[in-house]
Amino acid sequence: IIAQATIVDEARGRDYERAAVAAQRILEDNGEEGRKLIATLVKNDNRAIVEATLAGTYRSGVPNETELVLPVWDALSKSTSQETSANYAALILAREGRTEPLAWLSGMVLGGTVQNPGFRGLAGWYYAKLQGQGPALLNKVLAD
Numbered sequence: 001i002i003a004q005a006t007i008v009d010e011a012r013g014r015d016y017e018r019a020a021v022a023a024q025r026i027l028e029d030n031g032e033e034g035r036k037l038i039a040t041l042v043k044n045d046n047r048a049i050v051e052a053t054l055a056g057t058y059r060s061g062v063p064n065e066t067e068l069v070l071p072v073w074d075a076l077s078k079s080t081s082q083e084t085s086a087n088y089a090a091l092i093l094a095r096e097g098r099t100e101p102l103a104w105l106s107g108m109v110l111g112g113t114v115q116n117p118g119f120r121g122l123a124g125w126y127y128a129k130l131q132g133q134g135p136a137l138l139n140k141v142l143a144d
Contacts, residue, residue, distance in 0.1 A: 023041065
């Protein structure tokens with residue numbers, strides 16, 4: 001299913017969604033074997049497979065996702081053709097308190113790598129949190 005993240009039935013959104021859900025289920029239901037498979041899929045040459053796998057990984061929320069993402073972070077963050085995959089990877093790393101994606105998160109907030117307001121909001125929150133500004137940001141928002 002994940003390998004079909006590319007357009008199969010002329011319904012790219014549906015194929016992508018099925019692939020992301022499959023990656024999520026693999027992580028949540030298959031323990032160590034599932035983690036090994038995901039670690040392999042994020043290194044795939046097919047951009048759609050990598051993106052869908054990272055989307056499913058982000059959705060899953062299983063612990064210690066950093067070990068799945070960190071090995072590919074440098075390559076993703078330097079690629080000009082995998083921005084969405086890098087966005088997911090940055091959010092995964094930041095969610096687990098890693099500072100490697102700080103510069104990337106800043107770019108997301110500014111709209112350089114993503115235009116979706118949801119992604120930009122998450123990136124801003126994680127950026128503030130990693131910079132120790134989470135409480136200040138919350139106080140400012142709650143005061144307005």
